Amino acid sequence: MIRWLGPSDPFPPIETALSDPNGLLAAGGDLSAARLLDAYRRGIFPWSADDEPILWWAPDPRMVLFLDELHVARSLKKRIRSGVFSTTADRAFDAVVAGCAEPRADADGTWITAAIANAYAGLHRSGHAHSVETWMDGQLVGGLYGVSIGRMFYGESMFAREPDASKIALAFLVRQLQRWGFELIDCQMSTAHLATLGAREIPRREFIRRVNDLTGLPAVPAPWTLDDDLPSIF
Numbered sequence: 001m002i003r004w005l006g007p008s009d010p011f012p013p014i015e016t017a018l019s020d021p022n023g024l025l026a027a028g029g030d031l032s033a034a035r036l037l038d039a040y041r042r043g044i045f046p047w048s049a050d051d052e053p054i055l056w057w058a059p060d061p062r063m064v065l066f067l068d069e070l071h072v073a074r075s076l077k078k079r080i081r082s083g084v085f086s087t088t089a090d091r092a093f094d095a096v097v098a099g100c101a102e103p104r105a106d107a108d109g110t111w112i113t114a115a116i117a118n119a120y121a122g123l124h125r126s127g128h129a130h131s132v133e134t135w136m137d138g139q140l141v142g143g144l145y146g147v148s149i150g151r152m153f154y155g156e157s158m159f160a161r162e163p164d165a166s167k168i169a170l171a172f173l174v175r176q177l178q179r180w181g182f183e184l185i186d187c188q189m190s191t192a193h194l195a196t197l198g199a200r201e202i203p204r205r206e207f208i209r210r211v212n213d214l215t216g217l218p219a220v221p222a223p224w225t226l227d228d229d230l231p232s233i234f
Contacts, residue, residue, distance in 0.1 A: 005029035005056075011044055014058040014204065023059025030054070031119035033126060040147055040154050041215050043208045045188055050113050060204035063187040063194055065155075070174045071198040072234060079164050080171065080234045086135045087172045087230075090223035093124045096131040096143040100157035112157065120156070123147060127222030132169040134160075141165045144173065146185070152214035153177060154186040170197065175230050180220050184210065 003012045005028040017025040025044060029035055031054065039045060039056060048055040079085065097120060101112035123129035128149065134142040142165020144158035153173075160166040174185070186207070187199045 002026050011039065011042055011056065014043060014208070017058045017060070019060075023057040024055060025058050026056040027053045029056070031115055033119075033122055033128070036119060036123060036147070037128065037149065040149055040152075041211070043204070043211050045154065045186075046116070047111055047188075049111060057188070058204065059189060061190075061201035062204050062207040063190040063199050063201050064207060065174070065185045065187055065194070065197065065199040067174050067178045067182060067184060069198040069200070070171065071196065072171055076164055076167055076171065077234045080168055080231055083231075084136060085141070085165065085168055087168060087226060088133045088135065089173075089176070089226050090124075090130055092133050092140055092143070093129070093131040093145060094121055095140055096133060096145050096159070097121070097157075099140065099143060099159040099161070100145065102159060120145065120147075127219075130222070130224050132173045132226075134162075134165040134169045136162055136165075143169045148219065150215040150219055151180065151182045151217040152184075152186070152211055153182055155188070167197070171234065172226055172230055175233060176224075176226050179227065181217070183214060186211075 002018065002024055003026045005026050007030060012026055014025060017023050044056050044058045046054050047057055097112065097117050120129050129145060129147050131145040132143055133140055141162040142160040144166060146153055146155040158166040187194050190201055
C-alpha cells in the first residue's frame with residue numbers, strides 16, 4: 001500500500017516506493033509551490049492521468065541525461081546550422097506547456113491537466129520553472145519545460161510541431177546548462193527515445209546523491225536567456 005498524503009503530511013521515505021509500478025510512492029497532497037519544490041529536492045515528481053488523484057513517483061533506476069553525453073546527430077547539427085530555426089528561453093512558457101499537453105498519436109490522453117499547467121506556471125513566475133522554445137518563421141514549433149533548483153534541472157515534457165524541433169530545444173538547453181555548471185538533467189522515466197539522445201539509467205541512490213549536491217549550489221537568476229553564440233558550437 002502507498003501512503004495517502006493530507007495537506008500538511010510529509011512525503012514518506014523514497015525507499016518505500018513500490019517496485020511495481022516502479023517508483024510509485026504516495027498519492028494525494030496538493031500541487032502548491034512548496035509541495036512541488038520539496039518533492040523535487042527529494043527526487044520525487046508528480047505524474048497521473050486526468051481522472052486520477054495526484055500520484056508521486058521516485059523510480060529506481062532513474063533515467064538521466066549527463067550533459068556531456070548528449071548525442072547530437074549529424075543531421076540535427078545540420079538543421080541547427082541551417083538558420084531555419086531560432087531558439088529562446090523563458091519567452092513563451094505557458095505556450096510551451098500547452099504544446100506539451102496537446103494530443104499525441106503515440107499516447108492516450110495527457111497527464112498535463114489544467115491543475116498541472118497552473119501549478120507549473122506558478123513555479124515559472126517564482127523563477128523555478130523554465131522553458132526553451134524553438135521557432136520557425138516566427139511561429140512556435142517546439143520546446144520543452146522543466147524545473148530548476150540550484151544547479152539541478154528536472155525535465156518535465158517536450159513537444160514538436162516540426163521534425164527535430166524538440167531535439168533542437170534540448171540541445172540548446174544542454175549546452176547552456178553546461179556553461180552554467182549543471183551536470184545532468186532528470187528525465188524521470190526510461191524511454192527508448194531518450195536513450196537515443198544519450199540518456200541512461202542510474203541507481204536511485206546515486207541520483208539522490210547528485211540531487212543533494214547540485215540543489216545546494218547557487219541558482220541561475222530568472223528569467224533565463226540563451227547565449228547568442230550557442231548555434232556556432234554545434
